[in-house]
Amino acid sequence: MPLGERGLGDVLLALGLVQALADATGAGAELHYQGPRPRLMRRCAQAMRTSRSDGEHVVGTEHASRTAFRAVPERPQAWLDVLDDERVEVHAALPMRYYLAAEQSLGLRLPAGRAPLPAFRSNEERRPFHVVFVSATSWPSRKDYGAQGFARIAGVLAERRPAPWTFTLITSADADA
Helix, strand or coil: CECCCCCHHHHHHCHHHHHHHHHHHCCCCCEEEEECCHHHHHCECCCCEEEECCCCCEEEECCCCCCCCCCCCCCCCCEEEECCCCCEEEECCHHHHHHHHHHHHHCCCCCCCCCCCCCECCCCCCCCCEEEEECCCCCHHHHCCHHHHHHHHHHHHHHHCCCCCEEEEECCCCCCC
8 A cells, every 4th residue: 555655754654554454464464665765664552564666655455365455645535423411522534534444445343443543652761851753745835834934833833832842844855954
C-alpha cells in the first residue's frame, strides 16, 4: 500500500492505514516498508522490516493481498460513532479516518478503539516536555503554519503549563527559513 505521494506529513498520517493492515493480518504477519526513509521507519512503533528505494513509500505483507489501499488524504471521510441516544463521537483525525476506511473496505471489525497515532522510538534519551512539530506537508499554503505559527503554539503551551519546554520544527526541504 502506498503511503502518500506528496510529503513526509502524509506518510506519517498514513501510518493509521499501516496499523489497520497489521490488525487485519494478525500478529503473525510481518510488515515490510520499502521507500526513501527506511531509517525512520525502523524507529516506528509498528514493527516492520525495511529496505531503501527511491520510489514511493510502500508497506505490505509477505503474502500477496487482493486488497490494496492507497493513502490519499482527501479520500477517507470523517466518521461518526453513535455512543448513546445523546452522544456521538467524531473521528476526524486522518490516522483514524484511514483506519476506519480500511475496516469498512475489508468488512472486518478491527480492534483499535481510538486513533492509531504514529509513534516512534527516539535515538536520544527521553526528554520530558520536548515537542516535535512536523510541518512537512503536501499542501503548504493551507497546512503549514510557518515558524511563526508554530512559535505561537509553543508560546501557548509554555504559558499554560510552566515547564522546561524544548521545541523542534521539522520542515520540508523547500520551506521558508
